[in-house]
Amino acid sequence: MEIKVAGQAGYCYGVERALRLTDAAAESTRKPIFTLGPIIHNPQVVESFVARGVNPIEQIDEASSGTIIVRTHGVDPLVIEQAGEKGLAVVDATCPFVAKAQQRAAELVRDGYNLVIIGEKEHPEVAGILAHARGEATVVEKAGDAARIKGRKPLGVVVQTTQSMENFQQIVAVLAAKVSEIKVFNTICSATTRRQDAAKKLAEEADLMIVVGGKNSANTSRLAQICRATGTATHHIETAKELEPAWFADVNVVGLTAGASTPQWLLKEVIAGLEEMRDV
Numbered sequence: 001m002e003i004k005v006a007g008q009a010g011y012c013y014g015v016e017r018a019l020r021l022t023d024a025a026a027e028s029t030r031k032p033i034f035t036l037g038p039i040i041h042n043p044q045v046v047e048s049f050v051a052r053g054v055n056p057i058e059q060i061d062e063a064s065s066g067t068i069i070v071r072t073h074g075v076d077p078l079v080i081e082q083a084g085e086k087g088l089a090v091v092d093a094t095c096p097f098v099a100k101a102q103q104r105a106a107e108l109v110r111d112g113y114n115l116v117i118i119g120e121k122e123h124p125e126v127a128g129i130l131a132h133a134r135g136e137a138t139v140v141e142k143a144g145d146a147a148r149i150k151g152r153k154p155l156g157v158v159v160q161t162t163q164s165m166e167n168f169q170q171i172v173a174v175l176a177a178k179v180s181e182i183k184v185f186n187t188i189c190s191a192t193t194r195r196q197d198a199a200k201k202l203a204e205e206a207d208l209m210i211v212v213g214g215k216n217s218a219n220t221s222r223l224a225q226i227c228r229a230t231g232t233a234t235h236h237i238e239t240a241k242e243l244e245p246a247w248f249a250d251v252n253v254v255g256l257t258a259g260a261s262t263p264q265w266l267l268k269e270v271i272a273g274l275e276e277m278r279d280v
């Protein structure tokens, strides 16, 4: 059995930066240290930070002193204000690509556009973008939802950084047919596109795909969806322990990819697990 790893897999720029900032905070900043939500959507990495005293909390109210780390997804600007009022130190690890989407959303609303955010309604990045638009936007997940948008004013569009290009283009096509003026900012980040393209290409040549990363990671789940859409059987796992020998019975080529929040050490463990199975 041949094991092939996608050309682009694992940590992206934004995640590496956030982890570097968190690492530095864990060493030196005012304690206790909290992250607003898990620092990245990878339970194994979050556990390793908890062991170093960096604890995820859901609400700013849970912190009365110390340092708050804002993760790559960004946050409502009011939360940063509240943290300052409470005397908390703030480490802002919002990914610059997410910050760009927030800024574009704010500009479109300011300039009188009826804003549409393409993305997952429940995703924290989308909530942050919506907050930067003062809540004056409609979140659209699929082309079917776009059909319900009223086209009275010019439409402005931004997109969650980890959306697939295909979904983005389908929704924009529906919206563009409704209005005479539409201003679209493609805020999908290039790391996402490169990982998705590499995963699709590999899935097309593999007999089976293994996608490694947090089950709670939107970008990892999307990679699994993209691989499945090629018709190749795909398993989304978090660790090598989940590999099942039965999956590999008639497999000549197994493809491997990992989300932007998956550390290399987890990917290497999965490769080692696959090699062990192959060599039995």
Ligand code: SF4
Residues within 6 Å of the ligand: 012, 013, 014, 015, 072, 095, 096, 097, 098, 161, 162, 189, 190, 191, 192, 219, 260
């Ligand atoms: S996937 Fe892109 S937008 Fe998201 S953290 Fe990574 S670099 Fe930033």
